[in-house]
Amino acid sequence: MSSTFWRRFRWHPPQGTASPGAPSAWSWRMMMAQGPGPLVVALVMIAGILIAGFVVPTTQHLASLMAVVPATTAALAGPRLTAVIAALSCVAAFVLDAHDDLLGTSIPVVHLAEIGLISAFVIASRSIRDRSVRELTEVRIVSDTIQRVLLRPLPPHVGHLRIRATYHASHPHAQIGGDLYAVSRCAAGVRILIGDVRGKGLPAVEDAEALLGAFRAGARRTRSLTDLIAELEFSVRGHFEEAGLTDTDAVERFITALLLEVPDQGDTVRAVNCGHPPPYLAHGADTLLLAPASPSPPLGLGSLNAGDYAVDTFPFSRRATLLLYTDGAIEARNSDGQFYDLGAHVAAWPGSQPEDLLRHVLDGLSHHVGGGAPMELDDDIALIAVQYGDDLPAPAAAPAAEALVQGRTSVSGPGARAVPQRGTGPG
Known part of the structure; x- marks a missing residue:
């Protein structure tokens, strides 16, 4: 075997790892997947069969x-190495047939044809598999790029607020969808948008992008929440009208949205709810469901007049934690068809840090739908926890930059004011 061939197929450890001889947790698995493992296994098998053939x-x-x-090689390596091993196997089979004095018969031809046909089949199968893997990898790269545009990492703090978020996709390969959230620093404080687009696929992503773009453009320059929500309605409705020129289903699309404003000075939170599930407010042993007194229709179905929207004001003390969530969190079912009781789980939260609340809710979801196994959900889930951070530096008087991000949210809830929740959720 030439040195050129060995350099082509020999094992190279990943960059940043220790020397090839150093122990590592991944060594055997990686060697079998990427290194000399497949070649070594094939050569050992050929040698073993040859030795056995000479002994019997x-x-x-x-x-x-x-x-x-x-x-066997095709299951471990690519088409090129498999073709090389197939050729070596044919040579080894010919040697065995010569040892058995079969060269004057048709048996060697049968053996070579058998090896050739099987090799051609497994090489073709491996080629198709590798092409599919490459295509999936390219799709994931594109998906990750879009995610970075739409679902930017949520800043850990904005103004006086500490913000934590988590996203769990219903599909193991999904990266983005019609769920969205964004945060913006404005003169009045911090504005938070969370929404859920009706539908799935690329149209939902386009709808989410349209709303997020409108929020980014207007959140800092629009003074009141009602003016901002009317501007968002105008932008979303215009987007749907343009989409309707090529998509007849666009007229049936809408976006549920919850727009919050947390002032820098004060202990309240202002909200405009457009068909979105109301958030929870955890404060010690009490858990409140911040249901709107007068909910508005989802975006795309609402009014262009700012005066038609009602702003609800809720208490938001320095030691409270606000939880925003998607409908996947309250619509997740277990094997018996029971909904996840998000309210009860939030009420049972013993912690104080926003990231602990997200972990607590996700752990409960995991046990509810799969008994602790990896979650299998029918819908995506996004969770956002917001809390005042007394240890944070004082925010600038005017917003110097906009902190934006995205994720996804839910669709249901009662129509009242802050409703105390002790062991019951909206599900």
Whole structure:
């Protein structure tokens, strides 16, 4: 075997790792997947069959066993190495047939045809698989890029607020969807938008992008929440009208949204709820559901007049934690068809840090839908925890930069004011 061939197929450890001889947790697995493992296994199998063929009586013909070698190699390596091993297997089979004095018969031809046909099949299968993996990788790269545009990492703090967020996709390969959230620093304080687009797929992503773009453009320059929500309605409605020129289903689309404003000075939170599930406020042993007194229709179905929107004001003390969530959190079912009781789980939260609340809710969801196994959900879930941070530096008088992010949210809830929740949720 030439040195050029060995350099082509030999194992190279990943960059940043220790020397090849150093112990590592991934060594055997990575060697079998990327390194010399497949080549070593194939050569050992060929040598083993050859030795066995020379040891057993010549009446026992083992050349046909060589077909196993390329089939095994294809499961571990790519088409090129499998083709090389197939050629070596044919040579080894010919050697065994010569040792068994079969060269004057049709048996060597049968053995070579058997190895050739099996090798061609496994090489073709491996080529199709590798092409599919490359395509999936490219799709994931594009998806990750779009995610970075729409679902930017949530800043850990904005103004006087500490903000934590988590996102759990219903599909293991999903990165983005119609759920969205964004945070913006404004002169009045911090504004938070969370929404859920009706539908899935690319149209939902386009709808989410339209709303997020409108929020980014207007959150800092629009003075009141009602003016901002009317501006968002105008932008979303215009987007749906343009989409309707090529998509007849666009007229049936809408976006539920919850727009919050937390002033820098004060202990309240102002909210405009457009068909979105109300948030929870955890404060010690009490858990409140901040349901709107007069909920508005979802965006795309609402009014362009700012005066038609009602602003609800709720208490938000320095030691309270605000939880925003998606409908996946309250619509998740267990094997018995029971909804996840988010309110009860929030009420049972013993911690004080916003990231602990998110972990507490997700752990409860995992046990509810799968008994602790990896979650299998019918819908995506996004959770945002907001809390005053007394240890944070005083915010600037005017917003110097906009902190933006995205995720996803839910769709249901009662129509009242702050409703105390002790062990019951909206599900």
